[in-house]
Amino acid sequence: MTNEELKVKLTELLPSVTFEEGGEWLNVVVEPAEWLAFAKQLKSDEALQFDFLFCLTCVDWKTHLTMVYHLRSTKLQHAVVVKAKLDRTKPEIETVSDTWRTAEFHEREVYEMFGVHFLHHPDLRLLILPAGWEGKNPMRKDFEDPVNMIKL
Amino acid sequence: MFIKDYIKDIASALKSLATGMKMTGYYFTHHKEIITEQYPDNRDTLVLAERFKGEVVMPHDDNNEHACTGCTSCELACPNGSIKIITKFDVDAETGKRKKAIDTWIYHLDLCTMCGLCVEACPTNAIKMAPTFEHSVFDRNKLVKKLNEDGSKVRAGVE
Amino acid sequence: MWSFSEIAKNIDLWLNGLVGSTWALVLEMVIAGVAVIGLFAALGLVLVIMERKVAAWIQIRLGPNRVGPKGMFQSMADTVKLLVKEGMTPDGADRLLFNVAPFIAMIVAMLLMAPIAFAKDFQLWDMNIGVLYITAVSSLSVIGILMAGWASNNKYSLLGAMRSGAQIVSYELSGGLAILAVVVLTGSISLTDIIKAQENGWWIFKGHIPVIVAFIIYIIAVTAETNRAPFDLAEAESELTAGFHTEYSGMKFALFFLAEYINVFIVCAIGATLFFGGWMPLHIGNWHAFNHIMDYIPSSVWFFGKTFFLIFLIMWFRWTFPRLRIDQLLNLEWKYLLPISMINLLLVTLIAILGWHF
Amino acid sequence: MYRETEIIKDAPQFGEPGFGDLVINVGPQHPATHGVLHLIITLNGETIKDIKPNLGYIHRSIEKMCESLTYRQFIYVTSRMDYLSAHINNHACALVVEKGLQVEVPERAQVIRVLFDELTRIASHELWWGAMAMDLGAFTPFFHSFRERETINVIMEETCGARLTMNYYVPGGVMWDLHPDFQKRVKEFLALYKKKIHEYDELVTGNIIFQNRMKGIGYISAEDVISYGCTGPVARGSGVHSDVRKVSPYSIYNKLDFDEVLETGGDSFARYVVRIKEMHQSIKIIEQLIDNIPEGDFQAKTKAVLKLPKGEYYQSVETARGELGVYIVSEGGTTPYRIKFRSPGFSNLSALNHMIKGGKIGDLIAAMGTLDLVIPDIDR
Amino acid sequence: MGAASLIVLIIAAVTFSTIAILIAKVVTESTKNKQKGEAIECGIPTKGPSWIQFNVGYYLFALIFLIFDVELVFLYPWAVAVKQTGWMALIEIVIFFFILFSGFLYAHKKGALKWV
Secondary structure, three states: OOOOHHHHHHHHOOOEEEOOOOOOOOOEEEOHHHHHHHHHHHHOOOOOOOEEEEEEEEEEEEOOOEEEEEEEOOOOOOOOEEEEEOOOOOEEEEEOOOOOOHHHHHHHEEEEEEOOEEEEEOOOOOOOOOOOOOOOOOOOOOOOOOOOOOOO | OOHHHHHHHHHHHHHHHHHHHHHHHHHHOOOOOOOOOOHHOOOOOOOOOOOOOEEEOOOOOOEEOOOOOOOHHHHHOOOOOOOOEEEEEEOOOOOOOOEEEEEEEEEEEEOOOOOOOHHOOOOOOOOOOOOOOOOOOOOOOOOOOEEEEOOOOEOOOOO | OOOOOHHHHHHHHHHHHHHHHHHHHHHHHHHHHHHHHHHHHHHHHHHHHHHHHHHHHHHHOOOOOOOHHHHOOOOHHHHHHHHHHHOOOOOOOOOOHHHHHHHHHHHHHHHHHOOOOEEEEEEEEOOHHHHHHHHHHHHOOOHHHHHHHOOOOHHHHHHHHHHHHHHHHHHHHHHHHHHHHHHEEEEEEEEHHHOOOOOOOHHHOHHHHHHHHHHHHHHHHHHHOOOOOOOOOOOOOHHOOOOOHHOHHHHHHHOOOOOOOOHHHHHHHHHHHHHHOOOOOOOOOOHHHHHHHHHHOOOOHHHHHHHHHHHHHHHHHHHHOOOOOOHHHHHHHHHHHHHHHHHHHHHHHHHHOOOOOO | OOOHHHHHHOOOOOOOOHHHHHHHEEEEOOOOOOOOEEEEEEOOOOOOEEEEEEOOOOOOOOHHOOOOOOOOOOOHHHHHOHHHHHHHHHHHHHHHHHHHHHOOOHHHHHHHHHHHHHHHHHHHHHHHHHHHHHHHOOOOHHHHHHHHHHHHHHHHHHHOOOOOOOOOOOEEOOOOOOOOOOHHEEEEEEEEHHHHHHHHHHHHOOOOHHHHHHOOOOOOOOOHHOOOOOOOHHHHOOOOOOOHHHHOOOHHHHHHOOOOOOOOOHHHHHHHHHHHHHHHHHHHHHHHHHHOOOOOOEEOOOOOOOOOOOEEEEEEEEOOEEEEEEEEEOOOOOOOOOOEOOOOHHHHHHHHHHHOOOOOOHHHHHHHHHHOOHHHHHOO | OHHHHHHHHHHHHHHHHHHHHHHHHOOOOOOOOOHHHHHOOOOOOOOOOOOOOOOOOOHHHHHHHHHHHHHHHHHEEEHHHHHOOOOHHHHHHHHHHHHHHHHHHHHHHOOOOOOO
16 A cells, blocks of 8 residues: 555544654554554554564653554555654553564563553563663663763 | 384484584595684784774874874764874964864774774874784773874875 | 503512512502503593594594694693682582582493403403493493482583483483393303404494494494483583583582593493404404404404594584484484384394304 | 472472472573573473563663764664674665665665675574584584685675674765775685585484474464564564565665575474575575676765754665664754664564473574574664 | 402592592682572572472383383393293293383373373
8 A cells, every 4th residue: 555545544544643744654643542442453454454563662852752663564565654652751552562472572672761651561571671770761862871981 | 104104214314314424524534624723823924904904003104204183083983982182282383373283192992893984084094994903901001092103293295 | 462461460470479469469459440540531631632633623623732742632731720620519509419429420430440351351350241230330320410410409400410310211221222132142241252252253244234233223322321412411501501510610520521431431342342342353254364464453452443433433423413302312212212122132133043143 | 307308398389380390591691592691481391381581681772872973973883783794784774874865875886785795694694504503512513604604704804894893884885995806705705605505404404303403393373473573584484575675675686686585384494494595595696796796986975974854764674684674763963863773683582482482492492593693683 | 350349440439539629629729709609500590499399201211211121131131041042032032022012102102201
């Protein structure tokens, strides 16, 4: 499907989505509360079949956080980028780890790096950082590392 | 035929094992195939590629002159801050103008990742990568080097 | 002609003349003990350097080449290194068993030396049940490993010990049945008789295909029994770091290491005795001239030559094959080697009864 | 009286859940993890009940570092991620910067890049082959594979000036022109490779022990591969069409004649075969290009200071381990605002538990070998 | 030298090992700290006891081995006497192996030889 067709289709699925310009793929912005249901539809819908979550990350915009999901269909070869704006002080979003299993690890990474809480995640623990890092989120823009080699 | 398959299995298994042993046996008896180098012994004959990025050096000519003007573009290009250039102001004897010049070119070999961006960035080709690799020392401070030699100055004609 | 038995006899005579017969016996015992310790140490040194060189040449590299000419004294340097390393005992370990285990491994390896004929008329104890003795004592080696693994209080060691327990006892069977093939042909379980029976040709040549099959089974079984790759599951470097001797360091580790190599030597010596005639030179039927020339080579050279050939074979296996998995290892024994060796034994019996062997 | 009995009392008794379970740490200092991966394994006898990976022992926060590096500098940090395919990582970064700047890369540079990418792929698979055989207990293949790999390293050293972290690609092309001996050396390598390739089959592939260790081990179905986000040989071993060079071709891959290797076994052996065949495909690509390197510039003219226009850029390439994606959010400055590396090893590792559960320790080692994990790639 | 050689060998083994360990003790410096005493588990402190009731899989083989090994011992006298006994020995051993083998097949069918 081309981006235009996707736009029509996605609006059909969820009327509240908005679209963002930029990038080669279609950027869809959804409300965090609607995300889980929308994700399930994205995967199961016959015309969409986004079965491959190839990138899951978060961007800290200083005022808010944005979850970014890159989805591709291995059968239909089209891709879409789904974004969800989160509150910076209490970021929470539903997990999609049972829809796309790869999200389990990626969400754990985002959890420790950005402090986003994934609701109903099966095993939300620190994956990369050592114990005792809870609460400090290194990838946020305001995080200062006391030992910074580069600044000498 | 259970028994037939059984024997066939054993025969093919033994054959596959024998093939492997034949190959290792070949190498056991053919010492000409040995490819290892005896490193400290072959130091004299060891040839490194001329592009090998071992460390940053600043070539000086016979008059103890180099081509570095102290423009700090290498310092800016370095991704991890392993170059530090301290500049001073030279007073030109003839015109009396104050001119920015290089004082010390400090190179942190311990931080360098040998990416070669500083050499790329240098407008006067004052620095280059040298094909050396035996950098190990007991004292980490020895890896912080001053590249411009004492009393050296900028080669005439380099701006 | 120069031979070990002559030397032994002369020493015996000289000692008997010098001191009384009782003291002579005691002194002889001391000499024997020292000689065996010397052999032990020498074998350890030689086998380690041999293994490293074989590995290196197979892996297209030079191997140790710094200590001594062509690196031949490398194993001495290794010994010194192991000697000056600190031997540690983990806090949680069962100290008694932990310290006793290397001794058990050494004693078992040492005891197996008794019936081996190193040269013509030169063996410590010419017992009439040599083969039975060997099968009996060699199965003790698993106790040392189990002890070490259990006492370490380390999970890797425990797994390694358990694996070797299942493995060694299993391969005991087909190894024993392979040995029986030669016993059936000879009609005796005395090693001296077995060697004597090979005067006009070694069993591997005389006994048709069944003996060759028995030899292959024997060599597979002993590779497994001595925990050598591809059956080194008790150590399994990439799985259990170092298996049952993970916690051992310094000299206690060295003793396990030494015992392993001595065990390899012994099983190869027994293999050489059973299938290749031990010290017996290569004799072919009644080619008297040829046999006579062969007799000029000292018997100890024959013995060590054959043994080291078999050791090389085992090393060759190690550096060629990947490791088996535990269930495959046991499958190999119980589904392939055991039934085959049982049928093979029947065939050997048939040959022995019909007198088809040469 | 006996300490053992006291301790055993604390352990779960017969009938209780967890009876006979051992919790074992494999890693961070373990011969089979090839680096500092830490797996917490629950074992019952030899059977694996659960695997919990614990990462971060070599985490350098490359993504955060890149936020303070310019677009010329950040490329070379990625050499240290998946150090075995350093060139391909650099390629991804160069491509994404070029996409943002809309620079046309000269054809010579593109050919040089593809040549080095494929050489890197062979070198990486070469090392994987040796290391995997070593995991299975055969030490010799490691040294044999290094013989061929060494030849590639010499080629790299001559042209790029380094053997592992080459730092050769720049936005707009490559840093220097090829070394004059390059073509000769590559042809020598091809000749050596053709002469020695049969040894791989003799020593490992055909070996009965090896086949038994690999076949049917670590099975993962095509659906699970997609769900777990596995890419590269892991996905292709289960028959999933996932080669980025074919799915969304970059550089000059759409003009080249090569096949995507697909196996349907889904087990360790299928992944093994995929990688072996991929080496042949890489050889095929190199053979096509080595005599047809076009003349011209090796670098496009770019500004001294690169500034990516505001927006989001994503580029994925096929490394030796799978799909590496570089996602850049630019605010228009000289440094990326946010950068994310979608590394293949991270997703592949997440499927490990699914693959191995119920297997034995030996299976874990075999399957981990065929996942070809490079820990800095997972940790970043 | 006879049976005395066994005692000599045992003494030799014990002396050799003891001397080696003693020399090592004398020439090495030993320091003790808490980490040194920990069990080696890839650098991570071990969790849970390692002395537990272990999976039965390993022991099953030991049990079956025990049966077979006893039979193996019975075979030794038979093997020595084969040549004198002649055909009777073969017939006898075929019967013996038949019984043993059916036992083996039974164990196999029951899954005792399958790894658990």
